[in-house]
Amino acid sequence: MSPHPRPPGDEDDDDRPPPGVPASAVATGAGLGLPRVPEGYRSGFACFVGRPNAGKSTLTNALVGQKVAITSSRPQTTRHTVRGILHRPSAQLVLVDTPGLHRPRTLLGQRLNDLVLATLAEVDVVGFCLPADQAVGPGDRWIAEQLLPLAQGRRGTPLVAVVTKTDLVPRDRLAKHLVEVADLGPWADVVPVSATAGQQVDVVEDVLLGHLPEGPPMYPDGELTDEPEAVMVAELVREAALEGVRDELPHSLAVVVEEMGPRPAADGGERADGMLDVHVQLFVERDSQKGIVIGKGGSRLREVGTHARAGIEALLGVPVFLDLRVKVAKDWQRDPRKLARLGF
């Protein structure tokens, strides 16, 4: 299927947006006030997959040029499908950032995999990220197997192997690694890149754009992501709360923005500085984890708040009053009702 909008009167009915993309954003290019589309303009969706920590979010940010996806030194911090949008004179690429595909062990794991696979079936090109500083392992082979049907299917989705973090290895090791990666699957291209050193990011961009179908842009120029602000705010709090804590916590922490709105002035009118009140709930699975998040006398939670507030203010451009509450929702990862309430 093609996710491209079509002009009114075009009878092809197969133009539903991919999962998570609002119909309003793709319904009519004309309604978005878009300029005339140059001849040969390409547009479409790309998705990065790979083991946790493979560098997908960092590469997304490097391509889009602004922090839109959330990175952290802990694996599996990306829960939501965060999009970055690349605008070029001749093309537009919508990047869908997903959690890492991994063998599911819990209901949450299964749901995350389902989400990733459903997204992959809809995009125009898939980038498989493999970190250069780690040997190709069973985890990578498993992901390659999951991807194979996409390339062999009716759409014949091009699969691009992206060897990330090339700054971490010497050239000879990189060369061997590239050969190993090339043998792993039916890649349309194999591209080495270092997102942090800014090496070859433009090549990744060219390769991805080259695989997009011709079609008009789907988003107005200048838009970087259509992720609802509340989801990005929740991700910023989650990132701050995960910094420097025990390994098991990433899977056990869910963050929900309960309320977000302008703080009224003393006279009930609008404040000149546009300050926002943001109320956020952090859910953990056990009392012991609540202790970790809050810290001695609340010290850690205060740090998390300060850190997250700075990020939210940078994102929204207004001062923010941030209220964080920590709650225990026992075994939320295994309980379908609790999962649904937390938005999974």
Ligand SMILES: Nc1nc2c(ncn2[C@@H]2O[C@H](COP(=O)(O)OP(=O)(O)OP(=O)(O)O)[C@@H](O)[C@H]2O)c(=O)[nH]1
């Ligand atoms: N040296 C180096 N480090 C990198 C590079 N790209 C990413 N990293 C680091 O690798 C770690 C993981 O990067 P992420 O971008 O969060 O990885 P991810 O694949 O999105 O991770 P998940 O969200 O867990 O799936 C972070 O500490 C990054 O700073 C790179 O090109 N070079």
